[in-house]
Amino acid sequence: MLTGSVIDLRAVTVHADRRCLLDVDxxxxxxxxxxxxxxxxxxxxxxxxxVCLGLVxxxxxxxxxxxxxxxxxxxxxxxxxxxxxxxxxxxxxxxxELPLTVREVVAIGRTARVGLFTRLTRRxxxxxxxxxxxxxxxxxxxxxxxxxxxxxxRKTIIARAMVQEPExxxxxxxxxxxxxxxxxxxxxxxxxxYTQTRISVVLVCHELEVLPPSCRRVxxxxxxxxxxxxxxxxxxxxxxxxxxxxxxxxxxxxxxRHALVPGGHxxx
Amino acid sequence: MIDLVYWAPVMVGGALxxxxxxxxxxxxxxxxxxxxxxxxxxxxxxxxxxxxxxGLGGQFLLLPAIGGALLAAFALGMANPERVxxxxxxxxxxxxxxxxxxxxxxxxxxxxxxxxDNDVRSLLWGSLNxxxxxxxxxxxxxxxVLVAFVALFFKExxxxxxxxxxxxxxGIRVGLVWTLFLGITxxxxxxxxxxVGGLMIYSLMSNPAMAAFQLTRGCGRxxxxxxxxxxxxxxGGFVIAAVTDLPSGAVIVLLSSGxxxxxxxxxxxxxxxxxx
Numbered sequence: 001m002l003t004g005s006v007i008d009l010r011a012v013t014v015h016a017d018r019r020c021l022l023d024v025d026x027x028x029x030x031x032x033x034x035x036x037x038x039x040x041x042x043x044x045x046x047x048x049x050x051v052c053l054g055l056v057x058x059x060x061x062x063x064x065x066x067x068x069x070x071x072x073x074x075x076x077x078x079x080x081x082x083x084x085x086x087x088x089x090x091x092x093x094x095x096x097e098l099p100l101t102v103r104e105v106v107a108i109g110r111t112a113r114v115g116l117f118t119r120l121t122r123r124x125x126x127x128x129x130x131x132x133x134x135x136x137x138x139x140x141x142x143x144x145x146x147x148x149x150x151x152x153x154r155k156t157i158i159a160r161a162m163v164q165e166p167e168x169x170x171x172x173x174x175x176x177x178x179x180x181x182x183x184x185x186x187x188x189x190x191x192x193x194y195t196q197t198r199i200s201v202v203l204v205c206h207e208l209e210v211l212p213p214s215c216r217r218v219x220x221x222x223x224x225x226x227x228x229x230x231x232x233x234x235x236x237x238x239x240x241x242x243x244x245x246x247x248x249x250x251x252x253x254x255x256x257r258h259a260l261v262p263g264g265h266x267x268x
Numbered sequence: 269m270i271d272l273v274y275w276a277p278v279m280v281g282g283a284l285x286x287x288x289x290x291x292x293x294x295x296x297x298x299x300x301x302x303x304x305x306x307x308x309x310x311x312x313x314x315x316x317x318x319x320x321x322x323g324l325g326g327q328f329l330l331l332p333a334i335g336g337a338l339l340a341a342f343a344l345g346m347a348n349p350e351r352v353x354x355x356x357x358x359x360x361x362x363x364x365x366x367x368x369x370x371x372x373x374x375x376x377x378x379x380x381x382x383x384x385d386n387d388v389r390s391l392l393w394g395s396l397n398x399x400x401x402x403x404x405x406x407x408x409x410x411x412x413v414l415v416a417f418v419a420l421f422f423k424e425x426x427x428x429x430x431x432x433x434x435x436x437x438x439g440i441r442v443g444l445v446w447t448l449f450l451g452i453t454x455x456x457x458x459x460x461x462x463x464v465g466g467l468m469i470y471s472l473m474s475n476p477a478m479a480a481f482q483l484t485r486g487c488g489r490x491x492x493x494x495x496x497x498x499x500x501x502x503x504g505g506f507v508i509a510a511v512t513d514l515p516s517g518a519v520i521v522l523l524s525s526g527x528x529x530x531x532x533x534x535x536x537x538x539x540x541x542x543x544x
Contacts, residue, residue, distance in 0.1 A: 053437055075441070082439035093431035098298040099485035100430050108427040112439035117420060144485045145430075157434075164438060 005064070006031050006168045006200040007052055012061035014047055014224075021047045022059075022224045029168075034194050034201040036211045036232070039221035040244060045204040046090055048221070049170045052202075053087060054078045066167055083112045086161030090172040090204070092153050099144035102156050106132055106141075109163035124163075131159040135189055151182030158189060169193070169201045175210050187212050208236060213256030232258045275510065281399035282502035282520065284407045285464045286472050288414055290498020292453055293477030294491045298429040303360045304344075304450075305457060305470045311340030311367040312458040316388045317374030325387050330406075330462060337454035340367055345447030396464040396506065396516055403463040410456045417452050418491070421445050426487040464502075468517050472498050475524035479531035497527055 007029040014022040022044040029035050037045050051059045054070045063070040068081050086109070110124040132141050135155045140148050145156060154174055161169060171190065175183040191212035194201050203215065211218065211232060218235045220228040222244070228235045236251040241260060249260045272279075296304050315336020316329045324332060340363050347359050378385040418425065424445045427435040436442045460469045476497035480490045505520030512519075 055437065079439040079441055082437060084439075087437045089434065089437065093434055097300060097481060098294070098429050098487060098490060099481060100426065101486050104426060104487060105430060107423075108430060108434065109438060111423045111427045112435075114423075116424070116441065116445075120423060142485075160434075160438075 004031065005029060006033075006066055007202065008062070008064040009048075009051070010062040012048075012051060012059060012063055014044070014051060014056055014059045016058070020224050022051065024048065024061075024221075024224075024226050027219060027226055027229075029200060029202060031200055032198045033217065034203065034212070034215045036215050036218040037202055037204045037221065038206070038208075038218055038235075041206075042223075043221040044224040045221055046172055047224075049087070049172050049202065049204060052170065053082060053085060079112070083164060084167045086164050086166035086169040086199075088154075088157050088161050088169075088171045088174050090176060092150070092157065099146065101142050102137055102145055102148060102152075103128060103132060103141040105145045105156050106137075106159045106163055109160040113164050127163050127165070128159075131162050135159045135162075149182075151178050151185060154178065154182075154186055155189065158186075158193075162193065166199065169199050170204075171201065172204045173206065174203070175205065175207075183210065186210075208232065208251065208258035208260055211258055236260075275506075277401045277404045278396055278399045278516075279503055279506055281404050281407060281463055282396055282506045282516075283499050284404065284411050284502075285396075285460045285469065286476070286498035286500070286502025286520075286524075287495045288407070288411045288456055288498070289460060289469055289472035290476035290480075290501075291414065291418065291491060291495040292456060293473040293475075293498070294480065294487075294494045295425060295429060295449065296453065297474055297477040297481070299356065301356050301360060302470075302474045303357060303364070304453065305466075305473050307340055307344075307360045307364040307367065308337045308454050308457045309461055309466045309470075310364055310371055311454075312337040312461060313388070314367045314370040314374060315339070317371050317378070317385065320383070320385060320388050321374055321377055321381070329387055330458070333462070334455055334458050336367065337458045338451055341450035341454035342447055345450040346443065348443065396468065396520070399463050406459050407463060410459045414452055414456050417449065421449070422487075425449060429487065465517060468520055471521040471524050472501055475528050476501060479524075479527045482528075482531035482535040497524070501527060 005028040007027065009024050009027040012022060012024045013020065037048065039045055047056060050056045051063055052065045052070065054073060059071070066081060066084055070081070073081055107120060107125070107128045110120055110128060114120060114124060132138055135158060137152065137155055137159060140152055145153060148156070158174065174190065175186050178186065187210055190201070190203065191214050193199065194212065194214050203211070205211065216231055218230065218232045219226055220235050228240065233253045236258065238250050241249055241251050245260070248262060250263055252259045252261045296302055312333040316333040319329050319332025343363060344356070344359055375385055424440050427438070427440050428442055428446055432442055457469060477494045479497050480494035484490055484493050501520055501524035505523040506516050508523065509516035509519040
């Protein structure tokens with residue numbers, strides 16, 4: 001049984017090549033919460049997600065995810081923790097030589113869940129088909145993953161994460177390289193998943209527009225440090241936007257959606 | 269006419285080598301490491317060379333050959349490309365050059381010590397025409413182990429083929445499954461090398477899988493079709509060679525290469541790109 005936080009990071013640091021990639025004093029994500037993790041390129045957002053998955057071996061500090069101390073886990077026990085986390089990576093897998101179908105890719109999420117030496121049962125395939133249907137992928141399920149569009153591939157990977165029936169969903173720039181239409185579809189899908197399942201979600205993104213209406217908390221990283229944490233309106237003030245991106249942009253907040261629009265403060 | 273009694277082990281051996289190499293090729297080509305075949309061949313040669321230096325001979329040389337191949341396979345399996353920041357193919361080229369260096373060192377030592385290395389050479393560069401029932405039994409055993417492994421770990425292998433990183437992130441024991449697979453691949457290839465020869469195994473491993481990738485989709489269907497195309501190449505190539513009195517190894521290699529060309533043409537002219 002989980003108590004309080006699904007993610008509890010204290011004094012977490014990651015160094016590589018004598019450079020500090022991450023230096024977070026304290027970051028907690030409460031159970032059933034949705035947090036947007038934002039910041040410029042190289043701020044440490046992806047590193048933070050990988051730390052939570054135990055994919056960064058040289059991370060220091062206290063890393064507790066789903067009540068498990070990640071740094072103490074090895075081999076099978078680390079694999080067991082990862083089965084409880086749905087992870088959608090920033091980069092989609094490079095074009096696979098093997099033409100796996102969309103349905104097969106979604107089923108990868110059940111593969112770890114059922115464990116070694118066990119075949120996927122009819123129930124597993126039902127869960128796979130349910131998520132294919134929920135995310136509007138039914139007409140594509142027998143097409144090769146490499147032959148569908150970037151947005152459809154993103155949805156497939158989100159479905160793959162959801163069939164794991166995870167307790168925590170980590171989304172790393174799920175709308176990267178998508179056009180505006182597809183970006184909105186993915187935001188809508190994330191919002192729907194969160195409101196319907198109340199799963200804990202950490203959403204890494206660059207753009208305020210990607211925050212779904214249900215996201216009422218944003219953590220802002222800059223050069224590996226957590227510089228602000230709170231509602232989007234409080235984190236992304238005009239002053240903060242100018243500090244981060246220079247002049248020429250101002251924040252816009254309305255009806256639970258957020259954006260940066262041209263027309264900020266002028267220095268002159 | 270083909271003397272079926274005399275040539276039966278050759279035909280069964282060709283079919284088994286084709287089917288097992290074709291099935292293995294699905295994963296090896298799928299992971300973009302066809303060079304693994306060459307690397308395993310030279311690691312097996314290095315093992316056999318040093319086995320011979322320690323006084324082993326004849327069929328017993330297969331043991332150090334398998335040992336050498338397993339060492340190379342496990343080294344590749346345990347080196348996580350992400351952790352060592354090197355692509356699998358670069359790691360393979362390192363293992364290939366190291367094992368080739370060891371093999372030539374051993375061959376050189378044979379000369380210095382005044383020993384014959386004929387047994388070693390015939391182990392690696394066998395010929396299908398000399399395949400006998402005892403070889404076929406060995407190949408059959410390797411085939412059964414391979415089929416059992418693929419049946420047990422099919423869903424994990426499918427996930428690893430899609431993306432090693434994704435498979436690791438969802439909690440699949442990638443290191444364990446992949447290292448075991450490479451070990452079984454090393455044993456299967458080494459057994460096949462000594463019976464039917466390196467070049468033929470290399471082509472039977474790559475070409476049927478490449479053809480299957482063009483013709484169908486889905487891991488199970490590709491795996492099945494690749495094994496069938498491998499079997500067709502191995503058996504069909506031998507029959508064509510026997511009827512036309514041409515060298516069997518060359519015909520098998522050319523038949524499997526021809527299948528890739530045909531598959532590419534079929535895919536090119538099909539509207540929906542795949543058969544099934």
